Amino acid sequence: GNSVTQMEGPVTLSEEAFLTINCTYTATGYPSLFWYVQYPGEGLQLLLKATKADDKGSNKGFEATYRKETTSFHLEKGSVQVSDSAVYFCALSRGGGADGLTFGKGTHLIIQP
């Protein structure tokens, strides 16, 4: 079946540091890939997505590229801020009619001033 593996947290960085959160997946066919974010006290929000190989999703300075050859969708940001502190979830959808999401376990990111 489908599965998503992402790096364990918590990840602690200083403000303005470079961020990478690794995500790899196992899926049949051609899934769509997502990053969701959950800020403290808030619900899950879509951060970015990519629907086919080599697509790059981007939003709020975050980027992730759909790499089919390495089955990866790593999240990156060049300079993190304290306000980026949150839990980040990588997810996939197999698309078509049954497009429920398969999530990774989440990575808690802590940015220190």
Next chain:
Amino acid sequence: EAGVAQSPRYKIIEKRQSVAFWCNPISGHATLYWYQQILGQGPKLLIQFQNNGVVDDSQLPKDRFSAERLKGVDSTLKIQPAKLEDSAVYLCASSLGFSQPQHFGDGTRLSIL
């Protein structure tokens, strides 16, 4: 626009009791999802509706869980009888249709004593 509404926010019951959760999706959203998020894990899809029909319930423990969306708008998820391992946050999400971004509610936190 109003977001996905869920109630109650919190529920505490004893094992073997019954419980029900309610979800009101964003107006006009045809697709509705229920997810279970156990502490420290990513959300897991329980069931997906398209209007009032079930698209995917392959991960729903049907011996104790049931869900309905009778008029294709609101939905209820029921657990009867509850077990200790059902302690989790139950998330509802909705989307305009297949392969469209999912919008999540704040969830119902269920504690089983």
